[in-house]
Amino acid sequence: MYFDLTDEQQAIKATAHEFLAARYKSERIRELAESEHGFEQSDWEEMAGLGWQGLALPEEWSGQGLGIVELAVLFEEMGYALAPSPLFSNTIAGLALAHGGSDDQCERFLRPLAEGKLRGTPALWDAGSPATIGEFTMEARADGDGVVLDGEKVLVMDAAAADFLLVATADGHRHVVESGAPGVTVAPATSIDLTRRLYSVRFEGVRVAPENSLPGSDDEYFPVFHRVCVALAAESTGIAQRTMEMAVEYAKDRQQFGRPIGSYQAVSHRCAQMLLETENARSAVYGAAWAADAEPESLPTAASMAKAYASDAGWRVPDASLQVHGGIGFTWEHDLHFFLKRGKANAAMFGDAKWHRERVADAVLSAAGEPVSA
């Protein structure tokens, strides 16, 4: 029993913390929020130098071969820094290829993705659909030896900067579509979150050659989904940690009625609540990350617990921080709103808290009668 980061994991955390703190200061985040793609290519190349694109991808495809615990460490820091980067969407595409792709596809797409030379992103939700997890409406219409795609995908992260999209279809398959392919139109979406770019992508008679349709089906993507939930929950935990620290610092400095506002229990107890939620989120995230690496049979429930809890904490803690900050926290000039928005957007992605709680209810109620593990 040892529930803490190892020295190697601490080193990854320290490197990420330092790297991201140096690059994503307030002014820079604001500049990138206004920029075309929302991130900087040179940062991407530096991240590749650190092996981040391939952190949790197999070594055989140029990845680092590390686990989901290490991935959670990295994404907690990404959230803490509020780093605007396609690293998350790219990681999802990488995990999906690693789980559902053929060797040939891994050679052509996963290796360069892991090396930071090609960027990929998943295209999952169909326009007008209820965006139910794992259910897609776009048909993969047979055409000769390949398929043809028609329709519109929404909520596609970082699509304009992606080299390829991993498009989900109703039959449970994923297809690699190069973003410049004929019939593909990428249009920016307007999101509350200014630090992660979303797009809608139209597909008009887009032909996918057979060698670009992944052999994997739903069963291969659920483990990917659960790992992605853990990474996103880790990011939300980082957001909670950072905004809690901002509140505590502000409560120490800000004077009203002749003393620091942090000496009032209405404020200090709110901060204590923020710590509780942040620490709970962190425990749930690392418990699930550990399960992904060491006890995969318990991952589905652990991942849902982590995503449910961190979905709530990831925006409630910034929200509480905003209240502690008072009026200044409501201004555009203050950075808090960027965190609140990212946290709220994260909460909605890949199953909201309610959806994941329902998964947990299902698991615990169907296990009723089995012995409880201590």
Next chain:
Amino acid sequence: MDLTLSPSEQQFREEVRGWIEANHPGPEPEAGLEEVMAFRREWQQKMHAAGWAGISWPKEYGGRGATMIEQAIFVGEASRLEAPSPANVLGLAMGGPVVIAHGTDAQKQRYLEPILTAEEIWCQGFSEPESGSDLASLKTRAVKDGDEWVVTGQKVWTTFAQYAKWCMLVARTDPDAPKHKGLTYFLMDMELEGVEAKPLVQITGEGEFNEVFIEEARIPDENVIGEVGGGWSVAITTLMNERAGLAFGAIAQVANGLKRLGALAAETRTNGGTAAEDPVIRQRLAQLYIEAETMRLNAYRGLTKTMQSGIPGPEGSLGKWQWADINQRMAELALDIEGAYAPLARGDEHAIAGGAWQYSFLRSRANSIEGGTTDILKNIIAERVLGLPKMR
């Protein structure tokens, strides 16, 4: 990172589990505190004979010298298997460790063994009617007279005082010193003249706690633990031991409670189905499971940290706060599931689950008060973990 038990820890767990399963005396008697105490005494004697009483105590004092993780395993298994509480829970968890840490050789010789055997039950005389959360303001006076201390005052919330031989009493010995400095820690014989315990009937109708009235009771000087005027730090040791020891038992109790709550939902008919099919009930149940899991994982993170640093940190306050909150909400959800049947209590033939949840609902109201109120815990977290300025 490794959330599994090592082979030796696993072996320890098997040993604990095997022993409890082989010796479990069944459920506690339903009625009568006297019967319950007799039952718990017998259970503790069995534990002691097998070397399971005072497992955290060093071997030289009759304990087992168990590591923190072994203690966590033991408490967790005992709670999971719903083993009875030992009769002398305060002596084992607080009294013994305090005597071991602050007592003289003669005191160790005199007090430790009868704690382990449950021959002498211990109680705790800290809180007073006007000193609850502000413990250091306590007013019970002890005045030196020859080689005795003459003690006068009143204590409250004294668990099992009516069965206790010894009371861990904190009294003011120097009224002129600053409030934390003028206190001394005594062991008071509950049979002394001038000491009277009266049960305090609580909202469940039981008398688990007592008021203790002390009128010029004479405590011999040799019953002072630690230094005269050093009572506050001795008392703090007691409270730290209390908090650290309870966590893993509380976690296993919550796990058992959740299991029962799931079963209750599955068995309770409502709106043409069962409560387990009701989406609102499902959400609330899932949220409790999630929070119970975060509490369990926090405790393991805390344990890893404590094993590295050697001392439990103020973060333990988070766990006590969270436990109280979860325990209360579990009982609230149970009563909501029971619907119209919710008022029916123990003793009523139509009460669901024998009225167990009604009892939990009422008893758990104290969870956010006893052993440090949630409000005070938030102060501790704000000041000692987050470094926010003190209230005053």
